[in-house]
Amino acid sequence: MGTGSSIFLTGGILSGQVMGLKEVLGKAQYWPLLLSTTCIPALLQLQLLPWFPESPRYLLIDKGDEERCKKALNQLHGLAGSDSVLEDIQREKNNLVGFKAKKPWELFADRSIRWQVITIIVLNAAQQLNGVNAMYFYADYLFRQAGIAEEKIPYATVGTGACECLTALTCGMLVESLGRKVLISGGYILMSVCCILFTVTLALQVIHPKDRSLN
Structure with a gap:
């Protein structure tokens, strides 16, 4: 269920890119129809x-409705797998007895969870800076600078969306065997290396072999 949102998100981006091709609904007269989809x-x-x-x-912790909780667990996990999940929720409920939810500014003052809060902030900030939005914002520019013909750029963008969708599918399967820490660390290291390479190549693209020979 957790990885399903990422899979459907990337699948939605890919389907939008495909429908945005000129052969489908990418022409000017089809834009109202494309947006209405x-x-x-x-x-x-x-x-x-x-x-x-x-x-x-x-249902159990916030509402105290054990019957509806069991019904929901049976619907999600089946009769065989709902008992163990119910025990975990009951254990969590017992641990929260007397616990008062903290306000945002109180989280920063609590040293016991300071590193968890910092980790969440850093991960979300890095996702916004190096995530899907940044990638597709610069995609056309990078493809154009790479020498790809203007009419071929939409197909290259579709290929990027397909790679992203494939990554979401494979990460969902790999997270159980490798763990989240390995995937997160590897992903950010790979993104950092790619960003450095992009920056260096874009900065040096104006240097042509003829210019060096003249010098």
Whole structure:
């Protein structure tokens, strides 16, 4: 369920890129139709959400409704796997007895969770700086500077979206065997190396062999 959001997000980006091709709905006269297609998943979600179970943790810990919690667990995990999950939620509920939720500024003053808070802030900030938005913002420029023909750039962008979708699928399978720390560290190291290479190559692209020979 956790990795499903990333998979559907990248799948939605890829499908939007494909529909944005000139052969599909990418022409000027089709733009209203292309933009209106976003209502399809929204309407589908509105139709399906009433059939989704409420969060079992929310039902038991916040609402105290054990019967609805069991019903939701049975729907999500089946009769065989719901008992162990219910025990975990019950244990968490017992640990939260007398616990008062902290306000945002109180989190920074609590030394016991300071490193967790710093880690979350750094990861989210780095995701915004080096994530999907930055990648697709500079995609056309990078492809154009790489010498790819203007009419071929949309197909190269679709290829980028396909690679991202494939990465989301494989990471969901690898996280159980490698762990999150390895994947996060490896991903950020790889992004840092790629950003450095992009910066160096874009900065040196104006240097031509003819210029060096004349000097």
